[in-house]
Amino acid sequence: MTVAVRPAPRSFQEVILRLNAFWADRGCVILQPYDLEMGAGTFHPATTLRALGPAAWNAAYVQPCRRPADGRYGENPNRLQHYYQYQVILKPAPPDPQGLLLDCYRDLGLDPLRHDFRFVEDDWESPTLGAWGLGWEVWCDGMEITQFTYFQQVGGIACEVPSVELTLGLERLAMYILGVENVFDLPFNDPAAAAPLCYGDVFLRAEREFSAYNFEHADTATLLRQFEDAERECSALIAKGLAFPAYDQCIMASHRFNLLDARGVISVAERAAFIARVRALAKACCEAWLAGERAGGQPALAVG
Amino acid sequence: MPELLLELFSEEIPARMQARAAEDLARLVSAALASLSPADVRTFHGPRRLALVAQVAAATPEERTVERGPRAGAPEAALAGFLRKHGATREAVREEGGYLVLDRIVPSVPAAEVVARELPSLLRRFPWPKSMRWSGRSSFTWVRPLRRILCLLDGTVVPFALAEGDDDGHGLRAGNETEGHRFLAPGAFAVGGFADYRAELAARHVILDAAEREALIRRDAARLAEAEGLSVVEDPALVAEIAGLTEWPVALIGRIDEAFMDLPPEVLRTSMRVNQRYLSLRRPDGSAAPRFIVIANIAAADGGSAIVAGNERVLRARLADARFFWNEDLKRPLETLLPKLAEVTFHAKLGSQRDRVDRLVRLAGELAPLVGADRAKAERAALLCKADLVSGMVGEFPELQGVMGRYYALAHGEDGEVANAIRDHYAPRGAEDEVPAEPVSIALALADRLDQLAGFFAIGEKPTGSGDPFALRRAALGVVRIVRDNRVRLDLGHFVSADVLDFIAERLRVQLRAEGKRHDIVAAVLGRGVDGDLVRVLSLADALETFLASEDGANLRTAHARAVNILRIEERKDGRSHDDPPEAALFAAAEERALAAALDAVEPTLARELAEERFTEAMATLAALRAPLDAFFDRVTVNDPDSALRANRLRLLSRVRRAMARVADFSKLEG
Numbered sequence: 001m002t003v004a005v006r007p008a009p010r011s012f013q014e015v016i017l018r019l020n021a022f023w024a025d026r027g028c029v030i031l032q033p034y035d036l037e038m039g040a041g042t043f044h045p046a047t048t049l050r051a052l053g054p055a056a057w058n059a060a061y062v063q064p065c066r067r068p069a070d071g072r073y074g075e076n077p078n079r080l081q082h083y084y085q086y087q088v089i090l091k092p093a094p095p096d097p098q099g100l101l102l103d104c105y106r107d108l109g110l111d112p113l114r115h116d117f118r119f120v121e122d123d124w125e126s127p128t129l130g131a132w133g134l135g136w137e138v139w140c141d142g143m144e145i146t147q148f149t150y151f152q153q154v155g156g157i158a159c160e161v162p163s164v165e166l167t168l169g170l171e172r173l174a175m176y177i178l179g180v181e182n183v184f185d186l187p188f189n190d191p192a193a194a195a196p197l198c199y200g201d202v203f204l205r206a207e208r209e210f211s212a213y214n215f216e217h218a219d220t221a222t223l224l225r226q227f228e229d230a231e232r233e234c235s236a237l238i239a240k241g242l243a244f245p246a247y248d249q250c251i252m253a254s255h256r257f258n259l260l261d262a263r264g265v266i267s268v269a270e271r272a273a274f275i276a277r278v279r280a281l282a283k284a285c286c287e288a289w290l291a292g293e294r295a296g297g298q299p300a301l302a303v304g
Numbered sequence: 305m306p307e308l309l310l311e312l313f314s315e316e317i318p319a320r321m322q323a324r325a326a327e328d329l330a331r332l333v334s335a336a337l338a339s340l341s342p343a344d345v346r347t348f349h350g351p352r353r354l355a356l357v358a359q360v361a362a363a364t365p366e367e368r369t370v371e372r373g374p375r376a377g378a379p380e381a382a383l384a385g386f387l388r389k390h391g392a393t394r395e396a397v398r399e400e401g402g403y404l405v406l407d408r409i410v411p412s413v414p415a416a417e418v419v420a421r422e423l424p425s426l427l428r429r430f431p432w433p434k435s436m437r438w439s440g441r442s443s444f445t446w447v448r449p450l451r452r453i454l455c456l457l458d459g460t461v462v463p464f465a466l467a468e469g470d471d472d473g474h475g476l477r478a479g480n481e482t483e484g485h486r487f488l489a490p491g492a493f494a495v496g497g498f499a500d501y502r503a504e505l506a507a508r509h510v511i512l513d514a515a516e517r518e519a520l521i522r523r524d525a526a527r528l529a530e531a532e533g534l535s536v537v538e539d540p541a542l543v544a545e546i547a548g549l550t551e552w553p554v555a556l557i558g559r560i561d562e563a564f565m566d567l568p569p570e571v572l573r574t575s576m577r578v579n580q581r582y583l584s585l586r587r588p589d590g591s592a593a594p595r596f597i598v599i600a601n602i603a604a605a606d607g608g609s610a611i612v613a614g615n616e617r618v619l620r621a622r623l624a625d626a627r628f629f630w631n632e633d634l635k636r637p638l639e640t641l642l643p644k645l646a647e648v649t650f651h652a653k654l655g656s657q658r659d660r661v662d663r664l665v666r667l668a669g670e671l672a673p674l675v676g677a678d679r680a681k682a683e684r685a686a687l688l689c690k691a692d693l694v695s696g697m698v699g700e701f702p703e704l705q706g707v708m709g710r711y712y713a714l715a716h717g718e719d720g721e722v723a724n725a726i727r728d729h730y731a732p733r734g735a736e737d738e739v740p741a742e743p744v745s746i747a748l749a750l751a752d753r754l755d756q757l758a759g760f761f762a763i764g765e766k767p768t769g770s771g772d773p774f775a776l777r778r779a780a781l782g783v784v785r786i787v788r789d790n791r792v793r794l795d796l797g798h799f800v801s802a803d804v805l806d807f808i809a810e811r812l813r814v815q816l817r818a819e820g821k822r823h824d825i826v827a828a829v830l831g832r833g834v835d836g837d838l839v840r841v842l843s844l845a846d847a848l849e850t851f852l853a854s855e856d857g858a859n860l861r862t863a864h865a866r867a868v869n870i871l872r873i874e875e876r877k878d879g880r881s882h883d884d885p886p887e888a889a890l891f892a893a894a895e896e897r898a899l900a901a902a903l904d905a906v907e908p909t910l911a912r913e914l915a916e917e918r919f920t921e922a923m924a925t926l927a928a929l930r931a932p933l934d935a936f937f938d939r940v941t942v943n944d945p946d947s948a949l950r951a952n953r954l955r956l957l958s959r960v961r962r963a964m965a966r967v968a969d970f971s972k973l974e975g
Contacts, residue, residue, distance in 0.1 A: 002490070054440060076624075076628070077624070078621050078624070078625070091439060091440060093438050093439065093449075098315055111485055111605075112486075112487045112602075113488075113602070113604065113605045114604050114605050114606055114610045114611075115604070115610060115611060115614065116598075116600040116601055116602055116604070116611045116614075117487070117601075118549060118601055119315070119316035119351075120316075120319075120549065121316075121318035121319065121320070123434070128355040133436075134434065134447075134448065135315060140614065141610070141611050141613075141614025141615050141616065141617075141618065142580050142582075142598060142615040142618040142619070143614065143617075143618040150436055150437075150438050150448075150449070152436055152437065159437075160440055161439070161440035162436070162437050162439065162440070174618075176614070179623075181617065181620070209325075245472075255763050267647055
């Protein structure tokens with residue numbers, strides 16, 4: 001039985017709160033954002049690592065995403081270099097994940113009898129994670145509001161139990177639900193609160209400053225050195241079977257690469273090589289994590 | 305005959321894969337159930353289902369066969385082995401024609417049993433371009449999760465399941481239920497037979513037949529457009545895709561913000577088509593109208609106003625993006641993008657796009673005078689023709705390559721012909737596409753293709769029977785069409801190697817065959833020697849075709865065949881050719897002298913007429929050989945006992961062969 005359509009949320013944060021409540025009610029572990037910079041919620045170890053192996057895993061969380069090259073100095077109403085994704089990972093895939101997602105929309109006030117929901121082919125692939133899956137972009141009235149993927153492979157390893165990954169772009173979804181055309185006008189807290197704030201009040205200055213950093217001021221020599229340090233550290237930790245700390249270094253390397261890319265210092269030919277280096281790290285981390293799981297959740301190699 | 309109804313109900317199937325999957329289903333089911341002689345096989349496809357209906361025999365026919373065993377009187381062990389192999393007893397064996405034989409009856413099998421046996425393995429090996437796993441308990445894959453199997457034989461469920469050993473087959477087993485529209489008629493319902501199935505789906509807001517959905521989309525879109533005095537820009541591929549995205553298509557019309565109407569119409573249309581699957585509209589004068597048509601998959605409770613409002617908002621954001629690219633791109637003259645082309649690899653062994661541009665400049669410059677183009681303009685167009693590949697707009701919409709280059713060129717004051725060539729050098733892109741007609745465009749379009757062909761042939765990337773990853777056939781066909789349609793006179797052999805020229809000539813033959821023309825005549829003309837001037841080849845072929853249709857031509861061809869045949873046999877016998885000129889002193893018959901005289905007259909005239917490309921006259925000249933050659937064969941015996949006379953006659957025939965070979969290789973003619 002489907003859930004009833006609720007009145008629409010009134011603010012950005014209410015969208016998040018509703019999502020947390022909805023997925024908590026469906027048995028998910030509600031996690032907090034991972035404390036490292038990353039380009040997409042998929043990079044969170046709760047998705048990348050936990051998608052592997054046989055154990056059941058249902059989790060949902062908000063993840064801030066950094067896309068340095070998407071910075072527009074706060075001048076584009078739809079593009080941000082820092083935004084939020086809501087990420088749901090369901091393993092094993094439930095019997096009717098599409099129905100579950102549609103219930104989630106109803107809970108956010110979107111009525112499928114008034115809107116036009118569509119599942120449009122979109123095969124997902126992350127070259128840096130060595131991951132791919134099949135699924136759709138979910139459209140609401142022509143707008144992509146969710147990326148829906150059945151994971152087939154992560155870290156170059158076939159998923160023993162395929163997971164469903166749902167990724168919702170929170171700003172875009174909230175703008176749609178709240179009828180706002182400029183992200184910076186999005187009500188952040190309750191508009192009836194004593195001090196109502198909009199998205200721009202919270203983030204506009206940061207967007208401007210980070211755009212300047214990403215495109216103009218990030219020191220490329222430092223970034224390159226950090227990339228190489230993270231790469232070396234990652235490999236060293238993998239040798240000790242410490243999958244989680246190693247994977248942190250992989251995330252760091254990946255983000256340094258994104259920053260270097262935004263600074264325009266990576267040529268087309270080098271780009272492929274950088275991606276291959278990150279992928280090699282991700283693959284090794286995934287293998288180390290799986291080896292640890294098989295050994296009962298302990299590091300695969302003796303520590304020290 | 306019983307009716308077989310099969311439906312495979314899944315999560316959304318990619319639109320582009322549906323039609324092919326329906327064809328595959330028809331083919332595989334027809335093959336797997338061949339013993340039931342399926343008839344009237346029809347398939348249907350849509351976002352969530354593939355369906356098949358067919359008439360099948362109630363059972364396979366009973367078959368009688370005779371198994372032949374050992375010879376009568378063979379050792380006992382041989383018979384025992386034969387009986388063991390067939391699980392038969394000695395009493396069942398009889399003797400026939402000196403052998404021991406066994407009558408066997410393969411009993412009739414009911415249709416339901418055959419269907420239940422064949423379908424699971426058929427579904428397991430279904431050839432989806434990409435398929436997926438969705439459970440750890442089954443290795444059964446499908447394009448997206450398969451949720452139901454409906455399989456009825458005259459209304460009765462054919463029982464089968466996908467489970468196999470440890471594999472739970474996702475718990476899928478054939479039943480009699482399916483589902484209607486996801487939102488308008490949720491839940492499963494039972495089906496009796498095909499008529500019932502189709503009608504019940506329609507009642508539940510699902511139009512089963514994709515062709516019907518397409519027709520509905522066209523009709524409703526046209527109505528909405530007409531109501532505003534507009535017409536829909538035809539786009540059959542898009543309509544087919546939309547029919548693959550909707551089960552219950554409902555056309556709605558929305559507005560494009562006037563603020564975006566100054567963007568190039570190609571940008572509006574591409575952004576709407578690629579990102580949003582909207583149909584574009586045009587005014588009676590052909591200009592882009594500030595409206596779009598979106599096909600929803602639902603008859604919404606509010607008549608679609610929320611859907612239209614939502615789509616309009618999405619489109620504003622999309623077009624704001626397009627506007628951003630347009631404005632940014634306009635700031636930079638194309639020439640300033642050239643350094644970026646050096647970073648774009650054309651092919652690892654053929655360098656960057658910048659390297660390619662350098663080659664195109666040289667080639668277009670050489671071609672320009674041959675096609676009546678201004679050399680400087682052709683070189684300029686070549687220099688700029690790939691620059692838009694690194695513009696923001698083309699990065700977003702690769703299909704706008706060339707189109708954007710033209711706009712950017714014009715915006716920065718480039719010559720009109722140069723700008724047009726930047727756009728048109730990609731033409732013709734396909735069989736339907738027009739061929740460039742302006743001289744500068746012709747020069748660049750030819751340069752682009754000749755460089756592509758020469759380059760890939762040089763690195764050994766020739767197309768194979770199965771693969772042509774660099775679209776070289778299309779490039780060669782483009783050369784053929786550009787040269788033919790514009791009657792471009794040039795020797796392609798000057799620009800490409802012999803194997804590339806052969807490849808182009810092969811495309812010419814294929815093209816002529818597709819047009820229903822006599823491609824063998826072109827083959828014959830090409831057989832007289834490599835000729836890189838396709839216009840000359842074709843006009844000689846035309847003259848030859850007319851000649852062969854005449855009595856003289858047909859007759860001469862027969863006589864020539866006879867001459868060649870005799871020469872082939874005798875030359876093989878002698879182990880040498882007889883290509884020396886015949887000696888007048890050895891002519892014994894008047895017909896020999898007459899034929900030699902005719903050749904004396906024909907050869908220089910023919911050579912002159914061919915050189916001057918007066919091909920019709922050349923054919924008339926050749927016709928003069930007919931009478932003396934016929935007379936020669938009537939009265940003269942080639943294989944004279946006097947070996948000197950014989951050799952001389954062979955030389956005379958060899959001279960005929962040589963003369964005619966200047967026109968064509970007649971042995972290549974068919975029919």
